[in-house]
Amino acid sequence: MLKRFVITGGPGFGKTTIINRLEAMGYNCFHEFSRSLKLEEAKKLGGSISWTKLDERSQDDFSLKVCKRRIEHYLAAPIDELSFYDRGIPDVVAYLKMAKQPISSFYNEIINSHKYETKLFMTPPWQQIFRNDNERIESYDEAVVAHRHLLHTYQELGYTTLDIPCINVEGRIQFIIDEINKQ
Template structure:
Protein backbone atom coordinates (compact mmCIF):
# COMPACT_ATOMS: atom_id res chain seq x y z
CA UNK A 1 0.00 0.00 0.00
CA UNK A 2 1.36 3.40 -1.00
CA UNK A 3 1.84 5.90 1.80
CA UNK A 4 0.18 9.29 2.03
CA UNK A 5 2.06 12.59 2.15
CA UNK A 6 0.22 15.80 3.00
CA UNK A 7 2.12 18.85 1.77
CA UNK A 8 0.82 22.22 2.89
CA UNK A 9 1.24 25.66 1.34
CA UNK A 10 0.66 28.55 3.73
CA UNK A 11 1.04 32.30 3.50
CA UNK A 12 -0.86 35.50 3.83
CA UNK A 13 -3.12 36.85 1.11
CA UNK A 14 -1.38 37.79 -2.13
CA UNK A 15 1.63 35.53 -1.77
CA UNK A 16 0.97 33.42 -4.87
CA UNK A 17 -0.43 30.28 -3.22
CA UNK A 18 -3.37 29.89 -5.59
CA UNK A 19 -1.20 30.30 -8.69
CA UNK A 20 1.36 27.83 -7.34
CA UNK A 21 -1.28 25.26 -6.36
CA UNK A 22 -2.68 25.49 -9.92
CA UNK A 23 0.81 24.80 -11.32
CA UNK A 24 1.12 21.80 -8.99
CA UNK A 25 -2.26 20.53 -10.19
CA UNK A 26 -1.25 21.09 -13.83
CA UNK A 27 1.82 18.91 -13.15
CA UNK A 28 -0.56 16.07 -12.25
CA UNK A 29 -0.45 16.10 -8.46
CA UNK A 30 -3.53 15.88 -6.28
CA UNK A 31 -4.42 19.27 -4.81
CA UNK A 32 -6.96 20.46 -2.28
CA UNK A 33 -7.92 24.03 -3.11
CA UNK A 34 -8.51 26.89 -0.69
CA UNK A 35 -12.12 26.87 0.45
CA UNK A 36 -12.49 30.22 2.22
CA UNK A 37 -13.52 31.90 -1.03
CA UNK A 38 -16.24 29.26 -1.49
CA UNK A 39 -17.60 29.99 2.01
CA UNK A 40 -17.37 33.76 1.43
CA UNK A 41 -19.18 33.57 -1.92
CA UNK A 42 -21.91 31.38 -0.44
CA UNK A 43 -22.45 33.93 2.35
CA UNK A 44 -22.51 36.79 -0.18
CA UNK A 45 -25.29 35.02 -2.06
CA UNK A 46 -27.18 35.05 1.26
CA UNK A 47 -26.60 38.81 1.61
CA UNK A 48 -23.62 38.70 3.99
CA UNK A 49 -20.86 40.76 2.37
CA UNK A 50 -17.92 39.55 4.49
CA UNK A 51 -18.81 36.60 6.72
CA UNK A 52 -15.27 36.59 8.15
CA UNK A 53 -15.83 40.13 9.43
CA UNK A 54 -19.56 39.89 10.25
CA UNK A 55 -19.50 36.52 12.03
CA UNK A 56 -15.92 35.29 12.40
CA UNK A 57 -16.90 32.24 14.48
CA UNK A 58 -19.43 31.00 11.92
CA UNK A 59 -16.89 31.52 9.15
CA UNK A 60 -14.12 29.76 11.10
CA UNK A 61 -16.33 26.86 12.17
CA UNK A 62 -17.32 26.23 8.53
CA UNK A 63 -13.73 26.58 7.40
CA UNK A 64 -12.39 24.20 10.04
CA UNK A 65 -15.03 21.60 9.19
CA UNK A 66 -14.22 21.78 5.45
CA UNK A 67 -10.46 21.65 6.02
CA UNK A 68 -10.82 18.57 8.22
CA UNK A 69 -12.88 16.97 5.43
CA UNK A 70 -10.12 17.84 2.95
CA UNK A 71 -7.50 16.36 5.25
CA UNK A 72 -9.39 13.06 5.44
CA UNK A 73 -9.94 12.90 1.66
CA UNK A 74 -6.26 12.07 1.18
CA UNK A 75 -5.98 8.40 0.37
CA UNK A 76 -2.52 7.49 -0.87
CA UNK A 77 0.16 9.39 -2.70
CA UNK A 78 1.15 13.02 -2.45
CA UNK A 79 -1.53 15.59 -1.62
CA UNK A 80 -0.94 19.34 -1.75
CA UNK A 81 -3.14 21.71 0.29
CA UNK A 82 -3.75 25.43 -0.21
CA UNK A 83 -3.94 26.35 3.49
CA UNK A 84 -4.42 23.98 6.40
CA UNK A 85 -6.29 23.36 9.61
CA UNK A 86 -3.91 25.42 11.82
CA UNK A 87 -4.57 28.47 9.62
CA UNK A 88 -7.97 28.79 11.32
CA UNK A 89 -6.70 29.48 14.86
CA UNK A 90 -3.74 31.46 13.45
CA UNK A 91 -6.14 33.86 11.73
CA UNK A 92 -7.95 34.27 15.05
CA UNK A 93 -4.62 35.31 16.54
CA UNK A 94 -4.31 37.94 13.82
CA UNK A 95 -7.77 39.36 14.56
CA UNK A 96 -7.40 38.88 18.32
CA UNK A 97 -10.64 36.88 18.39
CA UNK A 98 -10.93 34.12 21.00
CA UNK A 99 -9.67 30.73 19.87
CA UNK A 100 -11.79 27.75 20.92
CA UNK A 101 -9.82 24.88 22.41
CA UNK A 102 -11.29 22.60 19.71
CA UNK A 103 -9.32 24.60 17.09
CA UNK A 104 -6.07 23.82 18.91
CA UNK A 105 -7.08 20.17 19.30
CA UNK A 106 -7.88 19.85 15.58
CA UNK A 107 -4.53 21.46 14.71
CA UNK A 108 -2.63 19.01 16.91
CA UNK A 109 -4.60 15.96 15.75
CA UNK A 110 -4.31 16.51 11.97
CA UNK A 111 -0.61 16.59 11.09
CA UNK A 112 0.79 17.60 7.71
CA UNK A 113 4.03 16.06 6.53
CA UNK A 114 5.62 19.26 5.28
CA UNK A 115 4.75 22.96 5.40
CA UNK A 116 5.92 25.51 2.84
CA UNK A 117 5.48 29.23 3.52
CA UNK A 118 5.00 31.68 0.67
CA UNK A 119 5.92 35.13 1.99
CA UNK A 120 3.93 38.24 1.11
CA UNK A 121 5.03 39.63 -2.23
CA UNK A 122 4.11 43.26 -2.86
CA UNK A 123 4.66 43.04 -6.63
CA UNK A 124 1.99 40.34 -7.06
CA UNK A 125 -0.43 41.40 -4.32
CA UNK A 126 -3.95 42.24 -5.53
CA UNK A 127 -7.15 42.87 -3.62
CA UNK A 128 -10.53 41.61 -4.83
CA UNK A 129 -14.08 40.96 -3.62
CA UNK A 130 -13.06 38.18 -1.22
CA UNK A 131 -9.70 39.61 -0.09
CA UNK A 132 -10.20 42.57 2.22
CA UNK A 133 -6.73 42.64 3.81
CA UNK A 134 -4.18 45.33 2.92
CA UNK A 135 -0.65 44.37 1.96
CA UNK A 136 0.60 45.40 5.43
CA UNK A 137 -2.03 43.14 7.01
CA UNK A 138 -0.86 40.32 4.71
CA UNK A 139 2.68 40.74 6.07
CA UNK A 140 1.40 40.56 9.66
CA UNK A 141 -0.74 37.50 8.86
CA UNK A 142 2.26 35.78 7.28
CA UNK A 143 4.31 36.28 10.45
CA UNK A 144 1.47 35.03 12.66
CA UNK A 145 1.02 31.96 10.44
CA UNK A 146 4.69 30.97 10.54
CA UNK A 147 4.91 31.58 14.29
CA UNK A 148 1.78 29.51 14.91
CA UNK A 149 2.91 26.57 12.77
CA UNK A 150 6.33 26.64 14.41
CA UNK A 151 4.62 26.60 17.84
CA UNK A 152 3.06 23.30 16.68
CA UNK A 153 6.60 22.01 15.96
CA UNK A 154 6.44 22.26 12.17
CA UNK A 155 9.64 22.99 10.28
CA UNK A 156 8.26 25.73 8.03
CA UNK A 157 10.22 26.05 4.77
CA UNK A 158 10.24 29.49 3.17
CA UNK A 159 9.64 29.43 -0.59
CA UNK A 160 11.72 32.06 -2.42
CA UNK A 161 10.05 34.81 -4.44
CA UNK A 162 10.65 33.33 -7.88
CA UNK A 163 8.62 32.73 -11.03
CA UNK A 164 5.95 30.05 -10.54
CA UNK A 165 7.85 27.28 -12.35
CA UNK A 166 10.92 27.91 -10.21
CA UNK A 167 8.86 27.94 -7.01
CA UNK A 168 7.37 24.60 -8.04
CA UNK A 169 10.84 23.19 -8.80
CA UNK A 170 12.05 24.41 -5.38
CA UNK A 171 9.22 22.56 -3.62
CA UNK A 172 9.64 19.35 -5.63
CA UNK A 173 13.44 19.36 -5.10
CA UNK A 174 12.95 19.95 -1.38
CA UNK A 175 10.53 17.02 -1.26
CA UNK A 176 12.90 14.95 -3.43
CA UNK A 177 10.23 14.26 -6.04
CA UNK A 178 10.12 15.21 -9.70
Protein backbone atom coordinates in the same frame (compact mmCIF):
# COMPACT_ATOMS: atom_id res chain seq x y z
CA MET B 1 2.05 6.48 4.45
CA LEU B 2 0.26 9.73 3.67
CA LYS B 3 2.39 12.62 2.49
CA ARG B 4 0.50 15.83 3.14
CA PHE B 5 2.20 19.15 2.43
CA VAL B 6 0.67 22.51 3.24
CA ILE B 7 1.35 25.62 1.21
CA THR B 8 0.30 28.70 3.16
CA GLY B 9 0.99 32.39 3.59
CA GLY B 10 -0.83 35.68 3.59
CA PRO B 11 -3.53 36.32 0.99
CA GLY B 12 -2.35 37.31 -2.47
CA PHE B 13 1.18 35.91 -2.32
CA GLY B 14 0.82 33.15 -4.95
CA LYS B 15 -0.43 30.02 -3.15
CA THR B 16 -3.27 29.28 -5.53
CA THR B 17 -1.08 29.73 -8.61
CA ILE B 18 1.36 27.17 -7.20
CA ILE B 19 -1.44 24.73 -6.28
CA ASN B 20 -2.99 25.06 -9.75
CA ARG B 21 0.35 24.34 -11.41
CA LEU B 22 1.02 21.33 -9.15
CA GLU B 23 -2.42 19.98 -9.98
CA ALA B 24 -1.77 20.45 -13.71
CA MET B 25 1.39 18.38 -13.21
CA GLY B 26 -0.73 15.51 -11.86
CA TYR B 27 -0.34 15.97 -8.11
CA ASN B 28 -3.24 15.60 -5.68
CA CYS B 29 -4.21 19.11 -4.66
CA PHE B 30 -6.82 20.44 -2.28
CA HIS B 31 -7.90 23.97 -3.08
CA GLU B 32 -8.64 26.92 -0.84
CA PHE B 33 -12.37 27.43 -0.50
CA SER B 34 -12.56 30.37 1.90
CA ARG B 35 -13.16 32.71 -1.03
CA SER B 36 -16.33 30.88 -2.06
CA LEU B 37 -17.42 30.68 1.57
CA LYS B 38 -16.81 34.43 1.94
CA LEU B 39 -18.95 35.01 -1.16
CA GLU B 40 -21.79 33.01 0.38
CA GLU B 41 -21.52 34.99 3.62
CA ALA B 42 -21.26 38.30 1.75
CA LYS B 43 -24.49 37.57 -0.13
CA LYS B 44 -26.23 37.05 3.21
CA LEU B 45 -24.79 40.33 4.53
CA GLY B 46 -25.25 42.28 1.30
CA GLY B 47 -21.63 43.09 0.35
CA SER B 48 -17.97 42.15 0.63
CA ILE B 49 -16.69 40.89 3.95
CA SER B 50 -13.33 41.11 5.59
CA TRP B 51 -12.39 38.48 8.14
CA THR B 52 -11.23 41.09 10.65
CA LYS B 53 -14.48 43.03 10.33
CA LEU B 54 -16.74 40.12 11.26
CA ASP B 55 -18.12 40.05 14.79
CA GLU B 56 -16.92 37.34 17.19
CA ARG B 57 -19.88 35.01 16.60
CA SER B 58 -19.57 35.32 12.82
CA GLN B 59 -15.82 34.64 13.04
CA ASP B 60 -16.52 31.54 15.13
CA ASP B 61 -19.17 30.27 12.70
CA PHE B 62 -16.99 30.98 9.66
CA SER B 63 -13.95 29.35 11.31
CA LEU B 64 -15.91 26.23 12.16
CA LYS B 65 -17.16 25.91 8.56
CA VAL B 66 -13.62 26.34 7.24
CA CYS B 67 -12.21 23.84 9.74
CA LYS B 68 -14.81 21.20 8.87
CA ARG B 69 -14.06 21.56 5.16
CA ARG B 70 -10.31 21.32 5.79
CA ILE B 71 -10.87 18.13 7.80
CA GLU B 72 -12.77 16.71 4.80
CA HIS B 73 -9.83 17.60 2.56
CA TYR B 74 -7.40 16.06 5.02
CA LEU B 75 -9.32 12.78 5.12
CA ALA B 76 -9.73 12.70 1.32
CA ALA B 77 -5.98 12.41 0.63
CA PRO B 78 -5.10 9.23 -1.28
CA ILE B 79 -2.96 6.76 0.64
CA ASP B 80 0.72 6.58 -0.38
CA GLU B 81 0.46 9.58 -2.69
CA LEU B 82 1.79 13.09 -2.38
CA SER B 83 -0.91 15.66 -1.61
CA PHE B 84 -0.74 19.45 -1.46
CA TYR B 85 -3.10 21.73 0.45
CA ASP B 86 -3.80 25.39 -0.26
CA ARG B 87 -3.84 26.21 3.48
CA GLY B 88 -4.11 23.76 6.36
CA ILE B 89 -6.23 23.34 9.46
CA PRO B 90 -3.86 25.47 11.62
CA ASP B 91 -4.59 28.46 9.35
CA VAL B 92 -7.96 28.68 11.11
CA VAL B 93 -6.22 29.17 14.46
CA ALA B 94 -3.85 31.77 12.99
CA TYR B 95 -6.77 33.84 11.74
CA LEU B 96 -8.58 33.53 15.07
CA LYS B 97 -5.42 34.73 16.83
CA MET B 98 -5.13 37.61 14.39
CA ALA B 99 -8.68 38.64 15.32
CA LYS B 100 -7.76 38.29 19.02
CA GLN B 101 -10.37 35.57 19.48
CA PRO B 102 -10.05 32.78 22.03
CA ILE B 103 -8.95 29.40 20.68
CA SER B 104 -11.24 26.62 21.85
CA SER B 105 -9.86 23.23 22.82
CA PHE B 106 -11.77 21.84 19.81
CA TYR B 107 -9.23 23.37 17.43
CA ASN B 108 -6.27 22.10 19.43
CA GLU B 109 -7.72 18.57 19.42
CA ILE B 110 -8.36 18.69 15.66
CA ILE B 111 -4.86 20.00 14.93
CA ASN B 112 -3.26 17.33 17.12
CA SER B 113 -5.20 14.54 15.42
CA HIS B 114 -4.74 15.81 11.84
CA LYS B 115 -1.01 16.30 11.26
CA TYR B 116 0.65 17.33 8.03
CA GLU B 117 4.28 16.77 7.06
CA THR B 118 6.45 18.86 9.37
CA LYS B 119 8.02 20.64 6.40
CA LEU B 120 5.67 23.50 5.61
CA PHE B 121 5.91 25.74 2.55
CA MET B 122 5.14 29.45 2.92
CA THR B 123 4.60 32.01 0.20
CA PRO B 124 6.32 35.06 1.68
CA PRO B 125 5.06 38.62 1.21
CA TRP B 126 5.72 39.67 -2.38
CA GLN B 127 4.35 43.07 -3.27
CA GLN B 128 4.98 42.71 -7.02
CA ILE B 129 2.40 39.92 -7.37
CA PHE B 130 -0.02 41.01 -4.64
CA ARG B 131 -3.51 41.85 -5.89
CA ASN B 132 -6.75 42.33 -4.04
CA ASP B 133 -10.20 42.05 -5.56
CA ASN B 134 -13.88 41.87 -4.59
CA GLU B 135 -13.34 38.88 -2.29
CA ARG B 136 -9.75 39.49 -1.23
CA ILE B 137 -10.17 42.98 0.16
CA GLU B 138 -7.20 42.99 2.52
CA SER B 139 -4.50 45.57 1.87
CA TYR B 140 -0.92 44.48 1.33
CA ASP B 141 -0.09 45.48 4.92
CA GLU B 142 -3.01 43.42 6.26
CA ALA B 143 -1.84 40.45 4.18
CA VAL B 144 1.64 40.77 5.72
CA VAL B 145 0.10 40.73 9.21
CA ALA B 146 -1.84 37.58 8.29
CA HIS B 147 1.38 36.02 7.00
CA ARG B 148 3.14 36.71 10.31
CA HIS B 149 0.29 35.12 12.28
CA LEU B 150 0.41 32.06 10.04
CA LEU B 151 4.19 31.79 10.40
CA HIS B 152 4.09 32.03 14.20
CA THR B 153 1.15 29.63 14.53
CA TYR B 154 2.78 26.89 12.46
CA GLN B 155 6.14 27.37 14.20
CA GLU B 156 4.44 27.13 17.62
CA LEU B 157 2.95 23.82 16.46
CA GLY B 158 6.41 22.45 15.61
CA TYR B 159 6.37 22.83 11.83
CA THR B 160 9.54 23.72 9.95
CA THR B 161 8.56 26.67 7.78
CA LEU B 162 10.29 27.12 4.45
CA ASP B 163 9.87 30.33 2.45
CA ILE B 164 9.22 29.61 -1.20
CA PRO B 165 11.51 31.91 -3.20
CA CYS B 166 9.96 34.93 -4.93
CA ILE B 167 10.74 33.72 -8.43
CA ASN B 168 8.73 32.47 -11.41
CA VAL B 169 6.15 29.72 -10.83
CA GLU B 170 8.32 27.00 -12.37
CA GLY B 171 11.17 27.89 -10.01
CA ARG B 172 8.82 27.91 -7.04
CA ILE B 173 7.52 24.45 -7.97
CA GLN B 174 11.06 23.13 -8.41
CA PHE B 175 12.01 24.48 -4.97
CA ILE B 176 9.07 22.61 -3.39
CA ILE B 177 9.82 19.34 -5.18
CA ASP B 178 13.54 19.58 -4.35
CA GLU B 179 12.75 20.16 -0.66
CA ILE B 180 10.35 17.21 -0.55
CA ASN B 181 12.97 14.98 -2.17
CA LYS B 182 15.46 15.89 0.58
CA GLN B 183 13.33 13.97 3.11
